[in-house]
Amino acid sequence: MADNRDHWASRIGFILAAAGSAVGLGNLWKFPYITWHNNGGAFVLVYLVCVLIIGLPIMMAEILIGRRTQKSPVPAFEELGNRGWGFVGLFGVLTGFVILGYYSVIAGWSILSFWQCINWSISGYVAPPEGAFGEFLADAPSQILLSLTFLVATAFIVWRGVSKGIEKAAKFLMPVLFAILAYLVIRVLFFPGIGQTFEFLFRPNFSELPTTGVLEALGHAFFTLSLGMGVMITYGSYMRKSESIVRSAGTVVFLDTIIALLACVIMYTIIFSVPGMEDSISASAIGMLFMTLPRLFYTELSGGVLIGPLFYILVAFAALTSTISLLEVIVSFFIDKLKMKRHSATVLSTCIVIFCSIYSALSLGAVGFLSEFEIFGDKPGVLSTLDHLAANWMLPLGGLFTTIFVGWFVSRKLALEQLRMVDKTGRPTFYFNLWRFFIRFIAPAAIIAVIIAVILGKDFS
Numbered sequence: 065m066a067d068n069r070d071h072w073a074s075r076i077g078f079i080l081a082a083a084g085s086a087v088g089l090g091n092l093w094k095f096p097y098i099t100w101h102n103n104g105g106a107f108v109l110v111y112l113v114c115v116l117i118i119g120l121p122i123m124m125a126e127i128l129i130g131r132r133t134q135k136s137p138v139p140a141f142e143e144l145g146n147r148g149w150g151f152v153g154l155f156g157v158l159t160g161f162v163i164l165g166y167y168s169v170i171a172g173w174s175i176l177s178f179w180q181c182i183n184w185s186i187s188g189y190v191a192p193p194e195g196a197f198g199e200f201l202a203d204a205p206s207q208i209l210l211s212l213t214f215l216v217a218t219a220f221i222v223w224r225g226v227s228k229g230i231e232k233a234a235k236f237l238m239p240v241l242f243a244i245l246a247y248l249v250i251r252v253l254f255f256p257g258i259g260q261t262f263e264f265l266f267r268p269n270f271s272e273l274p275t276t277g278v279l280e281a282l283g284h285a286f287f288t289l290s291l292g293m294g295v296m297i298t299y300g301s302y303m304r305k306s307e308s309i310v311r312s313a314g315t316v317v318f319l320d321t322i323i324a325l326l327a328c329v330i331m332y333t334i335i336f337s338v339p340g341m342e343d344s345i346s347a348s349a350i351g352m353l354f355m356t357l358p359r360l361f362y363t364e365l366s367g368g369v370l371i372g373p374l375f376y377i378l379v380a381f382a383a384l385t386s387t388i389s390l391l392e393v394i395v396s397f398f399i400d401k402l403k404m405k406r407h408s409a410t411v412l413s414t415c416i417v418i419f420c421s422i423y424s425a426l427s428l429g430a431v432g433f434l435s436e437f438e439i440f441g442d443k444p445g446v447l448s449t450l451d452h453l454a455a456n457w458m459l460p461l462g463g464l465f466t467t468i469f470v471g472w473f474v475s476r477k478l479a480l481e482q483l484r485m486v487d488k489t490g491r492p493t494f495y496f497n498l499w500r501f502f503i504r505f506i507a508p509a510a511i512i513a514v515i516i517a518v519i520l521g522k523d524f525s
């Protein structure tokens with residue numbers, strides 16, 4: 065065990081960093097969009113069940129691997145399993161490159177929206193001309209510059225290390241994020257659309273749930289909780305033995321879920337409060353967060369001058385704590401496996417990611433062949449292809465290997481030792497047995513169902 069390994073300086077350090085990884089564009093951009101398309105209520109209920117019976121057990125399993133070995137995913141799998149299992153960790157590193165390669169581009173848009181809102185707040189709102197967003201997407205220098213800015217900020221924090229960089233950043237960014245979110249929720253509580261929002265979100269009507277919605281909810285649970293690529297193994301490896309895995313995992317899952325729901329409350333209430341808006345929401349997820357909302361802030365809401373910029377700081381901060389975790393998985397691999405120093409590992413991995421992200425940035429209209437590049441039908445462009453690849457294939461596969469590994473190859477004794485779910489007499493509690501049952505049977509079966517559904521043509525991106 066590496067004695068000089070950096071650790072979280074406090075219990076809240078792990079929770080904030082892990083919650084920071086989980087809370088991101090998945091909560092603010094993707095969840096509101098897929099919930100809208102799956103007609104709310106019943107979908108939300110199914111998603112919550114997936115998070116509870118699959119997401120939470122896998123999160124505990126990932127943290128357990130990291131905390132026990134105090135190593136990053138590749139050596140961690142090798143230590144608890146054998147050299148062959150190391151490939152699961154390696155697969156996670158590869159997934160990190162894939163996700164960062166497009167996530168940083170979308171994250172970059174939050175900087176632009178923030179900037180645009182600041183301008184409107186200062187100089188007054190000017191309606192963007194028709195097609196402005198499309199032009200922005202096709203503008204190569206803007207796309208590259210914004211994603212680069214985002215990646216450099218990410219690298220700066222990762223470069224500083226676990227307790228001085230990631231933990232410090234999370235301790236600042238996450239409370240600000242919670243405060244902005246709370247402020248926005250309180251504001252929209254007084255909007256006329258709030259009743260309709262609650263009805264939409266919390267009144268399940270199973271006849272309105274598309275059959276594919278069940279599988280979509282499960283796929284999203286992986287993405288939003290940052291599971292299936294070793295983030296929680298890596299963050300768990302910086303956790304001290306004295307901390308409780310169960311409590312930490314529970315808190316992270318709770319925070320991620322509540323923030324996804326609150327993001328829906330904020331966005332839907334604004335949309336429902338504007339007559340006719342509901343019908344004109346475009347089918348595009350990106351449209352809702354970056355095109356529809358900024359306009360509504362300034363044309364329809366009192367106080368939009370404040371809400372607008374605040375909202376996009378929220379998006380940027382949420383995305384930043386997620387990109388940090390993605391980069392850390394790669395950097396920790398270079399440090400542990402290739403014996404590199406943190407600084408050079410950060411520089412090297414950031415350069416590779418920048419290289420990947422340029423392809424995504426140019427695939428939104430700037431460069432013809434990159435924008436038309438297609439592996440998966442109906443997903444033209446490098447950015448969409450990477451998103452599709454990660455969400456539909458890589459994360460569920462990584463998650464599947466992880467549950468099989470922990471459920472069938474890690475001993476019950478070792479798991480119990482880490483999770484410490486014992487009663488006063490030292491016997492495993494009912495909840496430990498339940499966790500093991502889910503990890504061995506329910507989670508793998510559900511993931512296999514998703515993968516089969518993907519093979520049969522369902523898209524989860």
Ligand code: PFF
Nearest residue numbers: 086088089090091287288290
């Ligand atoms: N969980 C992040 C979000 O919801 O935006 C995205 C993400 C981060 C996915 C880290 C996977 C990951 F490993």
